[in-house]
Structures are given as structure tokens and as C-alpha cells.
Amino acid sequence: MNLSTLNSSQKNAVTETEGPVLVVAGAGSGKTMVLTYRIAYLISKGVNPSNILALTFTNKAADEMKERIRHLIGAQAEKLSMGTFHSIFARMLRFESASLNYSSSYSIYDTDDSLSLIKRIMNELDISDNFLNPRFVQSRISKAKNKLIRPEAYENNFFGIHENKIKAIYEVYQQRLASSNAMDFDDLLIKPIELIEKDAKILQKYQKRFQYILVDEYQDTNHAQYKMLKLLSGGTNNICVVGDDAQSIYKWRGADIRNILDFTRDYSEARIIRLEQNYRSTRSILSVADSVIKRNLNQIEKNLWTENEEGNKVSVYECLDDKDEANYICKTITVKMMSKEFNINDFAILYRTNAQSRSFEEALIKSTIPYVVVAGTEFYRRKEIKDVIAYLRLLINPDDDESFLRVVNFPSRGIGQVSLDSLMKISIDNHCSLFKSTGILNESSVLSERAKKNFMSFHDLITKYAQLTERLNINELTRSLIDETGILKMYKEEGSEDSLNRYENILQLLNGIQDFTISNQGKSLVDFLNDIALISEIDKWEDKSNAVALMTLHSAKGLEFKNVFIVGCEDGLLPLSRDSNVDDLEEERRLFYVGCTRAKKNLHLSFARNRNRFGSLYPQTRSRFLDEIDERFVQFENTGVSYSYAHRRNTYSVKRTAQQKQKSVMPNYEDFSQEEKILTIGSKVSHDVFGEGTIRQMSGFGDNLKAVVEFDSGVRKHLMLKFAKLKVL
DNA sequence: GCAATTTACTTTTTT
């Protein structure tokens, strides 16, 4: 193996193979290369690839690393255990399921399934969701699980009465998951720990199997993951973790930054190797990123440096609103593309929230610039897709109550809420799943004959196809099931734009299933469902695709682009505000840092003076992060509409009526109409078709000026003033 | 029991 291309720290990180090692790897310091070489190096020293466990943050990262290792050492790479914590341990659980009283075809509940279960339990326990927000309950339960706190140990005094209720919900929640033969995402991490702690033989088996453990993105592991690593590495202590505390951005998901800060305490003989030379970005970009991140108090001391050229200054662009921001970016991309210096996939637009993608999509379409939105509304979370998947899940795990409830009356079989409530009662009384309950309806006197018949025919349908899973491949099975249930036909016949969309999505799913069947001959329906439960949108994204990439700052972790736009740099959006405490602000700052350090050549930051949120315009203040930047590396730009105007931040002229001044909470807008009489909120207007009415809301600028008009007939209309020729009365 | 209408809620980020 040729290690001569590595610098001395990198070389150490590759060759120090025995004992615990912490690699503190700054952004762009060649972390992936080090991990890749380290694995190849281990194998070249005679370590059996099947004794190596490498845990990554995304499946995509695992696949890419495996591919690189294959280049270095050949087909042996296939024997590596490589993947995300969730996918590796989900597989382990399938194998060991019997010891946990689960079947190997258990279902994986995603966040939506889990939330719906929590809502159902709250309903049963008569806990109003006004009293307790189900999402809050979900997050409390998840956090407890991440900390390995079981329901019986759940502290019920912290938030008083609420915590009591949450504890009660948590208890039923775990029971219900077990009786449904289902695991949520947290269980995939917790159950392996239970398994290993319960049975020393199993622990020894896996300790022997995984003699060398490598963990990427260690700063984003949670307590359960930490515990699992501690147990697994207990035999040899050969554990190498790689991470950067400055890039820890998943605290909200239970990630515990102490895992990396305290690594040397937990593994006393650990060596620390620092990778501080950045090979990715220009000096300007790095200086900007560094000047911001150094405001954080909680961090490991380090000094990231580069030999790269200073490069262009980082641009900060002040725009009027979201549209202006989107247009500016399209224009910039177009100009840069004309220079022939870049490919279209050298550009990425990064934002804090998925909802921000819309204005860019519109502008990119208009400018005929190809783009891909990574994530957004995830394909597998769409209703119609989840419905089809629910059928498949039921076939291999009929006890999956969430799937049962999704499809028992879809398409409509004449089963309503009343019948369902009765069935749920039967299932609770008999401590069995809903599906099993449909098998014992003869004894029930509560249900009508009609309802019984409907439930039983559903029971028969599932039983029939469950048997067919033996004989048909996944593709044939799904197609025939969809045909018999008439789902596709239903959407096609309805003919609305919405249902046509759903129709096409299902076709797309069918194509995906066909591909899977062809390229994974040996794999079963269980494998397929497992795959799609644990795949993320970023996993599916092809960086080779010829398009501008749009994604959240979170999704961008681990990626790099020659040109990066970080948009919406406004207080409240980036940093995103809720009840802001210092920890949250530091995490937002790290997120901003992650974004900046994705850029190799050019970094463009932008903020808007006004932004559409929840449908109306709000004045914005530029992000405090922009003020933290070292000005020597920055170039400020603006719309050029009117510079002095631009400087009167949030105080520019808004034509307000006396009425409006009283209610100053109304969003600001600029009235560009040249009419003598001014259209404002409260103005009486007349419309050729709808008659007379009153303006209730306004938003937009210039040609995009929009009004919500309540007409005297009672109709409320959203009108674009450019088209709707309103007369002021 | 179902479709149509109204209301509420969302925008944090994801395995």
C-alpha cells in the first residue's frame, strides 16, 4: 500500500491500528480518505475483512467508502460490515430476533407510524392532545430511549403531572410495539444492547466478530450508540472514532457531544490524532467559517489551516425578498456557467428548512437551469406510497397494527370508525393484534354482521397474499395485490390533478420494486422493506447528476461543492429561533459552519429584507452570524435597486392607513401600484366578476402584489393585482 | 359511512 500521499497526521491515523484512537478531523481534512486507507491497511496487515465493523452516518457514505476500498484491495471489501448504526443493527436483530421474542420479519415503525401510535394510545388513555402535544410526548419518549431509560425507570417528577402521563403513555407504547412485532428507530439501537447485556454468549460472539471498530461522524452519536460501542469494543479495545465537535448538528435527535469531548476519559489509553490541514477550501472561505465558529465556547481547541490560495472573497448579498434571492442565484449560476469554468453539478443551494426550496425551484425552472431537490417531501412518506407499503408490511407481519389501520379501509370496504373502535377494543381485551382480532370475531356480539363480514374478507385477502409471498417475487406480488385492491384504478379514474400525481407515484414505486427484484435476486420482501425503511433521501442522490443540488444544511454534511450558496441568512431562520438558549444557538452556529465549509472555491451568503413565511411577508433582520464574520474576507452586495433604500433596514416606507397603524402586527408590504387611490388592507374594492368587497390581507411586491379580498357575497379570494383589475371605491 | 367543507397547523433539522 502506498501511503506517501498522506501527511504525517493522516499517516498516523491510518497506521495506529491497535487500541482506542480518537481522530479529531477538521472540515475538509481528508477524513474519508483516512478511514478508507485505515480499513485497507488493516486488511493488508492480515485482518479478515469480516472482523471489521465500520459505522457511518448515511448509507451513501458507507457505499462510497466501500467502493473506494474495493479499488484499493479488491473484492474482499464485500465482506466488510459497513453501514449506518441503524442498518447494521437492524440486520443483527433479524438474526437474533428469537432471543427478544420478536419474529425476524418485524416491522420498522418510522416517525409517522410512531406518532400515530402515540396519538392512539393517548386517545385510549383519555389524555387530550390539548393537554399534551403528541409530538412532545414522542420526543420525550425518544430522548428517554436514547438515554436507555426504560418506561419503569422514567422519572415522573420532573415536569410534574405531564411526566406522569408521559410515563404511562411510554409504558403502553412499548407494550404495543412488542405486540405489533414492531420496532421504532430508537429500538434498533436499544434492543441490541438489551440483547447483549442479557446474554454474555451473544456479547462474546459479536466481540469476537468485530475486532476492529471504526466510527465516522462520532460527534453525532447518542448515548445508546456510545453504550453499544463500549460493549462491542470491550474485548479488544480496538476502536477508532473520527469526528469534529465543530460539526455536531444532531443534538435535537439525541446526539451527545460529550461522547467526543469525553472520549479520552472513557478510554484512558486513547491516543488523539488531529487532522488540521484543510485541503478543500480557499483561505477566504476557511477564514470566514473560522471567524464564526470561534464564537462557540464549547469546543475542542484546534487550528484548522490550509495551503490553498486565498481565492475570491465570500459574497454577502442583501436582497428584497425570497424571489429576489432566487433570481440573484439563478443569475449568478448562469454567469458562472458561461465562463465554462464549472459544471452544473458544481453548484449547491443550502437552506435551513425544506420549505425554502420552493422559491428556488420556481426561479430555476424559469431560468431553465436543471436542479435536484434532495429530500423535501420524501417519496416513501407520501400517503399513497405508505399505503402500498403498508399492505406489503402486513403480508410478512400481520400483527403490524399501524399498517393494518392504514389499509383496512383503503380502498373503502365499508369499515368505519365505529366498527374500528369496536375491533380495537376486542384487540385490547384479548391482548392481541388487530389482525388476530379479525380472526376471532365470531365470539363478538358488538359488531354488526355487515362489519364482521367486511373484516373477515380483509382477513382473507391478507392471508391469501401472505401465502403468495412464497411463490411470487416481490414485483409480481405487489402488482397483483394492487390490481386486486384496485388502488391504481381508483386514482386513475378519479382524474383530479392530485390523484393523477398519486397514480404516477405508485407507478414509480412499482418501477422501483421491479428494479429491486431484478438486481437483488436472492433478496426477500423482508429485505426490501428493511431497505426502504432505513434509506434516506441523501442516500439516493447521485452527485454525478447533471444538476444544481438543493438541500438542507443538515443533508449537506460530508459533501463538498465548488460553489455553495447559503440562503436565508436571517435571524430567526438561520439561526432558526424557537425558545433560544445558548446551546441551541451554538448548534445553529455549527450548522452554519458546516454549510460554509462545504465550499471549495466560492461561497455566497444571502439574506432577504422580507420573507414569506406561512403565506405572509415578514420583515427580517440579517443573521447575527453575518456580523460575526471577519470583514476582510467578505464582499457585500445588494439588489442595486436603491442602496440607500436598502440600508433603511425594515423601516422603509410602507403605506399604512390609520387603521393599520393601530394594528402594526400586520406584515409589511410595499405598494408599488401607481394608482392614485391606494390599495391597502381595509380598502373597499370592486371586481368585475366577484362584485364588491374588502381587502383583508396583502403580500408581495411589484408585479407579485397579491391581496386576499373578502367579497360581500362571502367569497374570499386570493388575487394577483396584476391580473385582477380591482377598482378602489 | 362517506363526501364535502372547514379548521388547524405547519417550518427545524432525520435514522
Place this chain on the structure above:
DNA sequence: AGTAAATTGC
């Protein structure tokens, strides 16, 4: 603004 949930009317 756009979707999901809830409510109402048939």
C-alpha cells in the same frame, strides 16, 4: 400557502 385533520351534512 398548502396539507392534514376535524367537523358537518347527506
